[in-house]
Amino acid sequence: MINIRETIPRGLREQVTSEFKKRLSDLSDSEISEVEQKVFKKMQLISNSHQSWVRDVALHVRVLYVMIKLDIVDSIESIENMEKFQLSIYTALHYFIDDFDLIPDHSLHDGFLDDALMINHCINRLPKAQKERFEKFYKAAS
Numbered sequence: 001m002i003n004i005r006e007t008i009p010r011g012l013r014e015q016v017t018s019e020f021k022k023r024l025s026d027l028s029d030s031e032i033s034e035v036e037q038k039v040f041k042k043m044q045l046i047s048n049s050h051q052s053w054v055r056d057v058a059l060h061v062r063v064l065y066v067m068i069k070l071d072i073v074d075s076i077e078s079i080e081n082m083e084k085f086q087l088s089i090y091t092a093l094h095y096f097i098d099d100f101d102l103i104p105d106h107s108l109h110d111g112f113l114d115d116a117l118m119i120n121h122c123i124n125r126l127p128k129a130q131k132e133r134f135e136k137f138y139k140a141a142s
Contacts, residue, residue, distance in 0.1 A: 001123060002060055002116040005053045006109070015102055016117040024091045029078050031094045038097040039065055046112060054112050060119045061096055063137045064089050067130070085130050092122035 039061065047058040068089045072082070079087065095101055095118045105111040123134060 001120050002056050003053055004116050006113055013117055016114055016121055019102060020091060020118060020121055023095060024087060027087060027091055032090050035090055035093045035097060039093055042097050057112050057116050057119060059141060063134060063141055067134060067137060085126050088122050088125050092118050
């Protein structure tokens with residue numbers, strides 16, 4: 001879990017949870033393709049942040065992305081062939097690459113606060129085996 005070292009505005013966790021549910025139900029193959037195109041650039045952008053918790057967002061995203069890529073062969077990357085946890089990961093990754101989400105990413109100091117909450121929400125929803133897998137991968141990557 002990302003240890004967020006900022007004050008979380010009242011109601012933001014609930015907004016993120018609601019946004020997750022909405023985006024999960026609306027997730028499309030084109031949004032998955034968009035993740036594939038943009039996720040590395042966004043990770044690189046924040047991996048040099050002066051805030052350690054923001055750098056940790058990039059590491060969490062990297063681990064989630066690696067997990068999903070190990071499970072999915074490019075030829076079957078479509079929503080109807082994915083398990084629920086894979087859809088959840090892609091939902092969180094798509095939120096991460098969206099610059100104009102609940103708190104626009106260009107906002108000074110807290111632009112990635114909602115992204116961190118979204119990633120944490122996604123990890124909390126993972127089935128036990130996948131959560132353990134995430135923790136193993138995260139430990140190896142950090």
